[in-house]
Amino acid sequence: MTEKLTITGSADLLAVVPHLLGTQPTESFVVLTARAGSLGATMRVDAPAESLPLDYAQVLTTYAAHDEQATASYIIVYSDETDADGQLYPYAAHVAALTNELATARMPVRNVWLVTGTHWSEFGTDEQLPLDQITDSNANATLTYFGSATDIDFYNPALLGNRGLPVHAPEGTDADIAAACHDWAAALENPAMPDTKTARKLAAAFQHKFIRDFLMRETITTHNGSFEDVMFGKFTGRPDWNRVDHAQAVAFELMKAVPEGQRAPMLSLMGWLEWLKGHGSQADRYLKLAAEDVPAYRLAVLLRELINRGNIAAVATNAETSYKRPAI
Structure with a gap:
């Protein structure tokens, strides 16, 4: 609009x-x-x-x-x-x-x-x-x-099922990281959802904590290189929020390709991205689901503590960089 x-x-x-x-x-x-x-x-x-x-x-x-x-x-x-x-x-x-x-x-x-x-x-x-x-x-x-909706929810448990076979995380070598970042960037640049083979490959990459952190950082193209700054929403400019929305939709697609017990990394990503948008309640919901999928999943626990202390992402406190709803 x-x-x-x-x-x-x-x-x-x-x-x-x-x-x-x-x-x-x-x-x-x-x-x-x-x-x-x-x-x-x-x-x-x-x-x-x-x-x-x-x-x-x-x-x-x-x-x-x-x-x-x-x-x-x-x-x-x-x-x-x-x-x-x-x-x-x-x-x-x-x-x-x-x-x-x-x-x-x-x-x-x-x-x-x-x-x-x-x-x-x-x-x-x-x-x-x-x-x-x-x-x-x-x-x-x-x-x-003009197309604005007030209750967009990327998570629909009715569509998940539980037929996907478990995936195996890569070893975490430099080559593994580079390949995962390449595949993740390609998925975020493609308006279509990844096919099952690609979804399972990406879901496997998210199972490795170190690779997961790289993929989370690379979701934001305006990051300054510091993972700590990225996690707290300190960016060099306004993020591509359309890319962020698409990342959440892709993350849900990855969850459909794996069984329960392997969805926590993607749920944590979705929760973190909601927090960057300034949506603390929705963020906490996703993170709680992550901690239920993998009991005491550390990233989800730490992010929930951050949110429940009343912290707001730096990017959400600046009107020039904060998330604006589509059609607003």
């Missing part, structure tokens, strides 16, 4: 959020930064559980502050919870603290909304508005028309 999307009201803005995130948020706080005449970054975090209001607000504001061009912000609370007194507006203390922190950071909050499973409203008001206003909005219709 090359035309600029015009947002004319609250329903339009709320309709855009699932398209930006790739999923409909639930039990979440979303902060949108704003610039002169446009939106900036979009950040989603789980709704606070035991987090103190000020601590929670300072973490979110730190993330939002990465958008150095932001001059304002919006807050959206997605929740079906009620507050301790049974009122309709949950996390009021957290919203108040976040509003203050964003104002202090020179990103004053223009508006706060609550979106539940049955209605939406201006936060703190009595009027409950129908969700149809969001789904029927001009923004949602326009984005849908």
Whole structure:
């Protein structure tokens, strides 16, 4: 979509959020930064559980502050919870603290909304508005028309089956690494899915931890050579996000070619790529599946710890490099 999307009201803005995130948020706080005449970054975090209001607000504001061009912000609370007194507006203390922190950071909050499973409203008001206003909005219709979808999931367990024979990892020689990187690059440059023979060969390469790390790094063409920087999302420029989307689809194809117990490397790749996009919840889902496929799979465990500590990939904190949904 090359035309600029015009947002004319609250329903339009709320309709855009699932398209930006790739999923409909639930039990979440979303902060949108704003610039002169446009939106900036979009950040989603789980709704606070035991987090103190000020601590929670300072973490979110730190993330939002990465958008150095932001001059304002919006807050959206997605929740079906009620507050301790049974009122309709949950996390009021957290919203108040976040509003203050964003104002202090020179990103004053223009508006706060609550979106539940049955209605939406201006936060703190009595009027409950129908969700149809969001789904029927001009923004949602326009984005849908141009091909944007709000619930793209590369993982469909119903398609996996369990008939594939186990594959054997290569030895990990320099020649093995070079061959695997060549085959992986070819798969990512080919819009079609790999055939079964190629899929099994690549899946075998992913079974070797050292080769797996090389393939993960080579998924991002703007890497600076350091595997540690790549893993934390520190790149020299904006990644080719179409390539990343395709990599996730190919990774699922590789899982179809091998049995349970050999899918954890590809699930870990998919989880890591979701984290780079800023989709922490979806990333954690894939990584949890990886740790179930191979109990205590180390890469999945380490990445889950990183995400659950509230870390956001560096690439996702910069509006110029962060993932933009197709057709947005």
